[in-house]
Amino acid sequence: MGCSAWTCGFNFGHLKAQSKLSVFFTMIILFMYLFYCLNGYCDSLPRPVYDQSNHLQNRLPEGHETETALGAYNASSLVRGRLSRLDDNIQANNISIANNYGSKKFPQAIIIGVKKGGTRALLEFLRIHPDVRAVGAEPHFFDRFYDKGLEWYRNLMPRTLEGQITMEKTPSYFITKEAPRRVFSMDRQTKLIIVVRDPVTRAVSDYTQTLTKSPGLPSFQNLAFRNSTTGLIDTSWSAVRIGIYAKHLENWLRYFPPSRFLFVSGERLVTDPAGEMGRVQDFLGLKRVVTDKHFYFNQTKGFPCLKKPEGSSRPRCLGKSKGRPHPQIPAEVLLRLREFYRPFNLKFYQMTGQDFGWD
Numbered sequence: 001m002g003c004s005a006w007t008c009g010f011n012f013g014h015l016k017a018q019s020k021l022s023v024f025f026t027m028i029i030l031f032m033y034l035f036y037c038l039n040g041y042c043d044s045l046p047r048p049v050y051d052q053s054n055h056l057q058n059r060l061p062e063g064h065e066t067e068t069a070l071g072a073y074n075a076s077s078l079v080r081g082r083l084s085r086l087d088d089n090i091q092a093n094n095i096s097i098a099n100n101y102g103s104k105k106f107p108q109a110i111i112i113g114v115k116k117g118g119t120r121a122l123l124e125f126l127r128i129h130p131d132v133r134a135v136g137a138e139p140h141f142f143d144r145f146y147d148k149g150l151e152w153y154r155n156l157m158p159r160t161l162e163g164q165i166t167m168e169k170t171p172s173y174f175i176t177k178e179a180p181r182r183v184f185s186m187d188r189q190t191k192l193i194i195v196v197r198d199p200v201t202r203a204v205s206d207y208t209q210t211l212t213k214s215p216g217l218p219s220f221q222n223l224a225f226r227n228s229t230t231g232l233i234d235t236s237w238s239a240v241r242i243g244i245y246a247k248h249l250e251n252w253l254r255y256f257p258p259s260r261f262l263f264v265s266g267e268r269l270v271t272d273p274a275g276e277m278g279r280v281q282d283f284l285g286l287k288r289v290v291t292d293k294h295f296y297f298n299q300t301k302g303f304p305c306l307k308k309p310e311g312s313s314r315p316r317c318l319g320k321s322k323g324r325p326h327p328q329i330p331a332e333v334l335l336r337l338r339e340f341y342r343p344f345n346l347k348f349y350q351m352t353g354q355d356f357g358w359d
């Protein structure tokens with residue numbers, strides 16, 4: 001099979017031109033890729049869901065609370081915990097797939113406490129606001145994972161667009177000695193939200209949670225009293241200690257002026273969620289988007305829930321671990337505890353300029 005000098009020359013020239021062209025296009029593609037990466041667009045390229053979920057699971061520390069958005073769980077508490085973590089991750093993944101724009105910023109506002117105050121309800125109610133983006137899980141950065149560094153923390157945050165607020169909630173920050181200084185060194189302008197609840201009810205709620213995890217726990221009164229005859233309260237028990245709000249607040253006021261705080265009433269968050277949400281949105285400088293239109297009182301649960309958005313069949317009440325029945329505690333025990341908290345509550349009312357009506 002021969003070819004004439006002319007046709008062979010033509011084919012050879014044709015091939016040479018083709019390979020030059022392909023080298024040229026490869027170079028262009030490589031050049032464009034490098035240009036995009038250098039401008040920071042590479043990390044926003046979509047990744048497969050599987051890869052993202054692993055990525056997220058690896059980043060989020062084990063053992064921190066990841067109660068998800070409004071969902072009801074029917075599994076055992078262990079499985080439920082796992083499911084809620086998974087669900088949270090899936091949720092977060094959906095968000096990151098849907099939102100590859102914007103950038104990860106440090107939170108401008110943090111719900112720092114208090115444990116069992118209603119912090120999850122507040123965060124979930126805020127998350128329906130289009131200008132709020134929040135981490136579903138509790139990052140525990142300023143108490144447990146501070147040594148991981150600020151970049152680790154920022155990476156946990158969802159991407160936000162201009163005008164959107166980044167938020168997180170970790171109720172244990174309020175009682176962590178180092179937390180005020182650490183938050184201050186991240187950003188002294190950070191807005192701090194504290195959901196407070198009658199410290200007596202809060203203590204019982206805290207005890208109920210521990211009891212669910214350790215059914216053999218001593219009785220509430222056994223743990224609350226150092227000496228049951230004298231009625232001396234054991235302030236080393238965390239369920240009691242957390243409720244001395246004035247003491248913990250003092251620690252924060254060393255770093256932040258009062259204007260940087262918003263105190264949300266855990267009680268009003270249940271009886272008037274829209275009213276309390278109005279205050280929160282004002283404090284955050286947000287338009288009042290979350291209003292009474294969004295809530296209904298669920299008689300079965302005994303708590304406000306979010307109305308279903310049109311076309312959605314998702315449950316819109318918080319999970320079973322929120323709003324669970326408390327064990328019966330003898331009235332005299334509660335009374336003694338109420339007496340113990342009274343002076344601290346009064347101090348707290350003075351410090352915040354708000355009477356929460358617990359006494």
Ligand SMILES: Nc1ncnc2c1ncn2[C@@H]1O[C@H](COP(=O)(O)OS(=O)(=O)O)[C@@H](OP(=O)(O)O)[C@H]1O
Nearest residue numbers: 115116117118119120121205303304318322323324
């Ligand atoms: N809408 C709504 N639905 C369900 N539960 C609600 C709601 N609003 C406030 N609460 C109260 O929130 C309490 C749990 O508080 P936290 O979310 O701060 O708990 S935690 O610290 O994150 O574990 C939880 O405490 P318990 O009643 O002891 O379960 C509730 O009383």
